[in-house]
Amino acid sequence: MEEKYNPRVIEKTWQKEWQESGVDETARDASKQKFYCLEMFPYPSGKIHMGHIRNYVIGDVITRYKRMRGFNVLHPMGWDAFGLPAENAAILNGTPAAAWTLDNIAYMKRQIAKIGCSYDWSRELATCTPQYYKWNQWFFIKMFERGLAYKKNSSVNWCAQCQTVLANEQVIEDKCWRCDSIVAKKELDQWFFKITAYAEELLAGCDTLIGWPEHVVAMQKNWIGKSMGAELDFPVENSDIKIRIFTTRPDTLFGATFVCLSPAHPLAAKLTEDKDSLKRIRAEYDKQDAATAQTTLGMFTGTYAINPMNGERVAVYVAAFVLMEYGTGAIMSVPAHDSRDFEFATAHNLPIRQVIVAEGGSGQPLKEAYEGEGIVVNSGDFTGLPNKEAIIKINEYIEKKGIGIATVKYKLRDWGISRQRYWGTPIPIIYCEHCGALPVPEAELPVILPENIELKGKGGSPLALVDSFVNVKCPNCHRPATRDTDTMDTFVDSSWYFIRYCSKASEEALDKSNIAHFLPVDQYIGGVEHAVLHLLYSRFFTRVLRDLGIVAVDEPFTRLLTQGMVCKETFKCPEHGWLFPEEAKGGKCGKCNHPVERGRVEKMSKSKKNVVTPDELTERYGADTARVFSLFAAPPEKDIDWSDQGVEGSYRFLNRLWALCHANIAKIKPHEGHAGGPLIRKTHQTINKVTQSIERDYHFNTAIAALMELLNETSSFKPANGQDYAALAFAIRSMLLLLSPFAPHICEELWRAIGNGKSIFLEGWPSWDEEAAKEEEIELVIQIDGKVRAKERVSASLTDKEKTDIALNNAKVKELIAGKRLKQVIIVRGKLASIALEK
RNA sequence: GCGAAAGUGGCGGAAUUGGCAGACGCGCUGGACUUAGGAUCCAGUGCCUCGCGGCAUAGGGGUUCGACUCCCCUCUUUCGCACCA
Numbered sequence: 019m020e021e022k023y024n025p026r027v028i029e030k031t032w033q034k035e036w037q038e039s040g041v042d043e044t045a046r047d048a049s050k051q052k053f054y055c056l057e058m059f060p061y062p063s064g065k066i067h068m069g070h071i072r073n074y075v076i077g078d079v080i081t082r083y084k085r086m087r088g089f090n091v092l093h094p095m096g097w098d099a100f101g102l103p104a105e106n107a108a109i110l111n112g113t114p115a116a117a118w119t120l121d122n123i124a125y126m127k128r129q130i131a132k133i134g135c136s137y138d139w140s141r142e143l144a145t146c147t148p149q150y151y152k153w154n155q156w157f158f159i160k161m162f163e164r165g166l167a168y169k170k171n172s173s174v175n176w177c178a179q180c181q182t183v184l185a186n187e188q189v190i191e192d193k194c195w196r197c198d199s200i201v202a203k204k205e206l207d208q209w210f211f212k213i214t215a216y217a218e219e220l221l222a223g224c225d226t227l228i229g230w231p232e233h234v235v236a237m238q239k240n241w242i243g244k245s246m247g248a249e250l251d252f253p254v255e256n257s258d259i260k261i262r263i264f265t266t267r268p269d270t271l272f273g274a275t276f277v278c279l280s281p282a283h284p285l286a287a288k289l290t291e292d293k294d295s296l297k298r299i300r301a302e303y304d305k306q307d308a309a310t311a312q313t314t315l316g317m318f319t320g321t322y323a324i325n326p327m328n329g330e331r332v333a334v335y336v337a338a339f340v341l342m343e344y345g346t347g348a349i350m351s352v353p354a355h356d357s358r359d360f361e362f363a364t365a366h367n368l369p370i371r372q373v374i375v376a377e378g379g380s381g382q383p384l385k386e387a388y389e390g391e392g393i394v395v396n397s398g399d400f401t402g403l404p405n406k407e408a409i410i411k412i413n414e415y416i417e418k419k420g421i422g423i424a425t426v427k428y429k430l431r432d433w434g435i436s437r438q439r440y441w442g443t444p445i446p447i448i449y450c451e452h453c454g455a456l457p458v459p460e461a462e463l464p465v466i467l468p469e470n471i472e473l474k475g476k477g478g479s480p481l482a483l484v485d486s487f488v489n490v491k492c493p494n495c496h497r498p499a500t501r502d503t504d505t506m507d508t509f510v511d512s513s514w515y516f517i518r519y520c521s522k523a524s525e526e527a528l529d530k531s532n533i534a535h536f537l538p539v540d541q542y543i544g545g546v547e548h549a550v551l552h553l554l555y556s557r558f559f560t561r562v563l564r565d566l567g568i569v570a571v572d573e574p575f576t577r578l579l580t581q582g583m584v585c586k587e588t589f590k591c592p593e594h595g596w597l598f599p600e601e602a603k604g605g606k607c608g609k610c611n612h613p614v615e616r617g618r619v620e621k622m623s624k625s626k627k628n629v630v631t632p633d634e635l636t637e638r639y640g641a642d643t644a645r646v647f648s649l650f651a652a653p654p655e656k657d658i659d660w661s662d663q664g665v666e667g668s669y670r671f672l673n674r675l676w677a678l679c680h681a682n683i684a685k686i687k688p689h690e691g692h693a694g695g696p697l698i699r700k701t702h703q704t705i706n707k708v709t710q711s712i713e714r715d716y717h718f719n720t721a722i723a724a725l726m727e728l729l730n731e732t733s734s735f736k737p738a739n740g741q742d743y744a745a746l747a748f749a750i751r752s753m754l755l756l757l758s759p760f761a762p763h764i765c766e767e768l769w770r771a772i773g774n775g776k777s778i779f780l781e782g783w784p785s786w787d788e789e790a791a792k793e794e795e796i797e798l799v800i801q802i803d804g805k806v807r808a809k810e811r812v813s814a815s816l817t818d819k820e821k822t823d824i825a826l827n828n829a830k831v832k833e834l835i836a837g838k839r840l841k842q843v844i845i846v847r848g849k850l851a852s853i854a855l856e857k
Numbered sequence: 858g859c860g861a862a863a864g865u866g867g868c869g870g871a872a873u874u875g876g877c878a879g880a881c882g883c884g885c886u887g888g889a890c891u892u893a894g895g896a897u898c899c900a901g902u903g904c905c906u907c908g909c910g911g912c913a914u915a916g917g918g919g920u921u922c923g924a925c926u927c928c929c930c931u932c933u934u935u936c937g938c939a940c941c942a
Binding site: 236264267339345348351358652657659663666809843849 | 858860861862868869870871872873875876877880881882883884897921922923924935936937938940941942
């Protein structure tokens with residue numbers, strides 16, 4: 019054994035050894051309970067960053083721990099390989115997208131290998147390969163056959179920068195999730211997946227996601243956005259046209275003083291006399307810029323409708339704030355009880371009539387809308403009812419009268435999947451003049467994405483320019499036909515990759531028995547940024563595949579861990595902006611000598627110049643140090659504050675462990691029985707602490723802290739005889755086993771060095787002995803009225819009565835309670851005596 | 858604006874069910890070994906006080922023998938949703 023810890027050498031050795039021995043591969047093992055541990059697969063952008071490392075290390079610790087606990091663990095890795103950056107690189111440098119992607123994968127795979135994660139690479143997949151995307155096409159066709167994939171012309175989110183359509187989930191604050199440019203509306207023919215068919219089930223399923231962070235479940239529910247309400251027809255005066263509105267507040271129907279249509283509503287154009295004004299409003303509406311949205315923008319159409327509840331004549335307006343996509347695209351406006359309607363009514367001088375009065379409320383005119391609960395007034399037969407009751411009664415009434423129906427609406431819309439881009443899965447549809455839109459016959463799948471084509475980057479689908487791709491024979495009538503030239507949203511790829519992993523790359527993709535064996539994913543780990551998008555789509559896909567008889571579960575991910583971001587301090591010069599740490603040395607800007615502002619701790623990013631790269635880190639300290647630090651700095655769900663000095667601390671810890679083993683190498687090999695003693699006790703306590711820390715929410719930081727404590731105690735232990743050396747050997751063996759999921763290379767190396775022939779990862783997780791962990795003596799803390807007044811070392815085996823007597827006989831306590839009346843003495847967990855005095 | 862989470866030393870963070878606040882690490886201070894050390898080892902380190910002791914978990918109140926933990930109010934930060942009728 020070397021005297022000095024040299025991570026570069028040992029890490030390489032063991033990575034090679036593990037790979038060759040196949041310890042990381044997962045074979046189905048019926049004798050063990052399965053555990054599927056999955057980290058979100060990366061987009062092969064070119065380089066792994068610290069966020070990836072953190073994600074994978076968390077998953078790897080769980081994997082190695084679960085294996086040692088006897089589980090048959092599936093831990094795969096692959097590549098989310100379709101997407102725009104590859105296409106952009108192709109446009110910019112002429113590098114074919116496929117080559118660019120594969121190069122990146124090769125490079126990133128080497129980077130991942132260096133951190134020593136235990137992946138089963140025999141299941142590796144890349145979504146850009148025909149073997150993989152063939153199934154996207156197959157699912158598409160199955161969904162098409164069931165009416166779950168359909169085409170419609172609709173107003174879609176269009177990103178001019180990316181020259182493509184975006185799904186609703188991909189529009190963040192009216193901006194493109196990828197490039198941040200403002201998204202506009204555009205009418206296009208698009209393919210949709212009917213996720214709304216599963217809205218209710220996806221919502222109900224949320225309540226079963228008990229292993230998910232609550233806020234993520236809340237976001238899912240929020241996104242699905244169920245609301246109960248009613249639809250009613252407001253007949254247009256002197257015409258047989260009816261305006262159908264949706265409301266969640268039927269109890270306020272008598273307060274409806276006007277009706278608003280969305281500018282995109284077909285009736286808006288029909289009923290409006292002043293077409294020019296309508297056009298202007300429509301243009302504003304299409305900008306869909308909530309930040310600058312004019313909440314009062316709108317106009318009178320010139321027509322009136324009749325409120326079916328009371329026969330009252332109400333004005334019909336067009337209002338820019340009314341969305342065509344939600345509800346019926348038309349609303350009844352109740353300014354007294356809706357703040358937007360109130361604002362609109364005030365601006366347009368429309369009447370405001372109060373129909374709900376708060377408990378003890380005055381009859382005074384409202385200064386703002388009252389949206390709370392109360393008693394219904396001015397509402398015919400319903401006057402006097404509590405408004406909640408009125409909702410039920412009014413719903414019954416409108417259904418009986420046939421003027422409306424109680425109904426449910428969701429914010430969730432169908433998932434638009436067409437993308438006018440090249441680097442994605444071709445949509446397997448053929449258009450024939452005579453036969454219409456037909457799916458590609460299953461036997462002809464996959465529809466191969468042509469490679470090595472020239473990309474210009476100018477709008478429209480690149481595939482439309484490839485004649486050999488476009489022109490085909492109609493599968494039905496065999497006359498000339500054309501292919502759909504759009505590709506699928508890449509979120510389709512990631513909606514089922516965890517199902518593909520259940521089988522090895524060499525096995526059949528949808529082997530049902532493999533899928534039944536490994537699904538669901540027991541532990542999923544990734545960033546919160548996918549809280550809605552990817553997770554919702556995957557939940558949808560899982561249900562679709564369930565209904566196709568492929569999977570047997572409803573929910574794909576039993577537990578979800580959303581890990582925090584990797585952050586680091588930043589430096590800023592008022593002149594030169596963000597600075598690298600070395601430019602900010604001494605508190606002065608290296609360029610202009612200006613005093614440097616200490617910026618906030620921010621997520622690592624190139625632009626903020628606060629990045630630490632995995633390569634430099636493993637080069638300098640080794641993977642084990644990087645792993646230990648990123649696990650020790652904070653619990654996994656919290657952001658970590660990267661600190662170079664903190665990394666040094668983790669490195670020192672591993673060095674001290676090495677030194678301890680080196681110093682005792684000769685003595686710890688022989689195994690003798692050991693007696694009790696403080697070190698044995700501490701070791702048992704540590705096994706307990708580490709196990710509990712992992713089991714309880716994966717709090718690896720406290721697990722590592724416990725191991726540091728054990729190392730401190732072991733290092734200062736001075737063995738004097740054979741029994742002491744046996745105790746030392748026990749402590750070190752246990753320490754290595756407990757630390758091995760966190761720092762696998764050094765533990766494997768030391769494990770072998772102290773005389774073990776087999777890999778440490780073939781060992782079982784150590785167990786602790788409750789008796790051996792028990793303290794013989796405790797420090798009895800004595801409190802008077804909640805304040806610590808004395809301490810006494812006593813035997814742990816004393817009874818509560820004996821402890822009470824000791825507490826009351828303590829000299830200091832006697833002095834303090836002299837002349838006072840004792841109320842009670844409570845012994846807490848056998849280690850604290852609380853004396854309460856009469857007040 | 859609405860909703861959620863959080864606020865503990867100089868810093869990152871500990872503290873099952875209410876029970877010694879500050880584990881562990883970083884930093885800092887002193888010492889040892891050294892030609893030297895930014896290496897290593899040892900000791901100390903919440904604040905105030907010479908000390909006894911007092912004060913401390915964003916701030917204020919409450920429940921309790923006892924509150925970082927439970928309840929109420931206020932402040933701050935972060936995140937999510939932002940015209941969803």
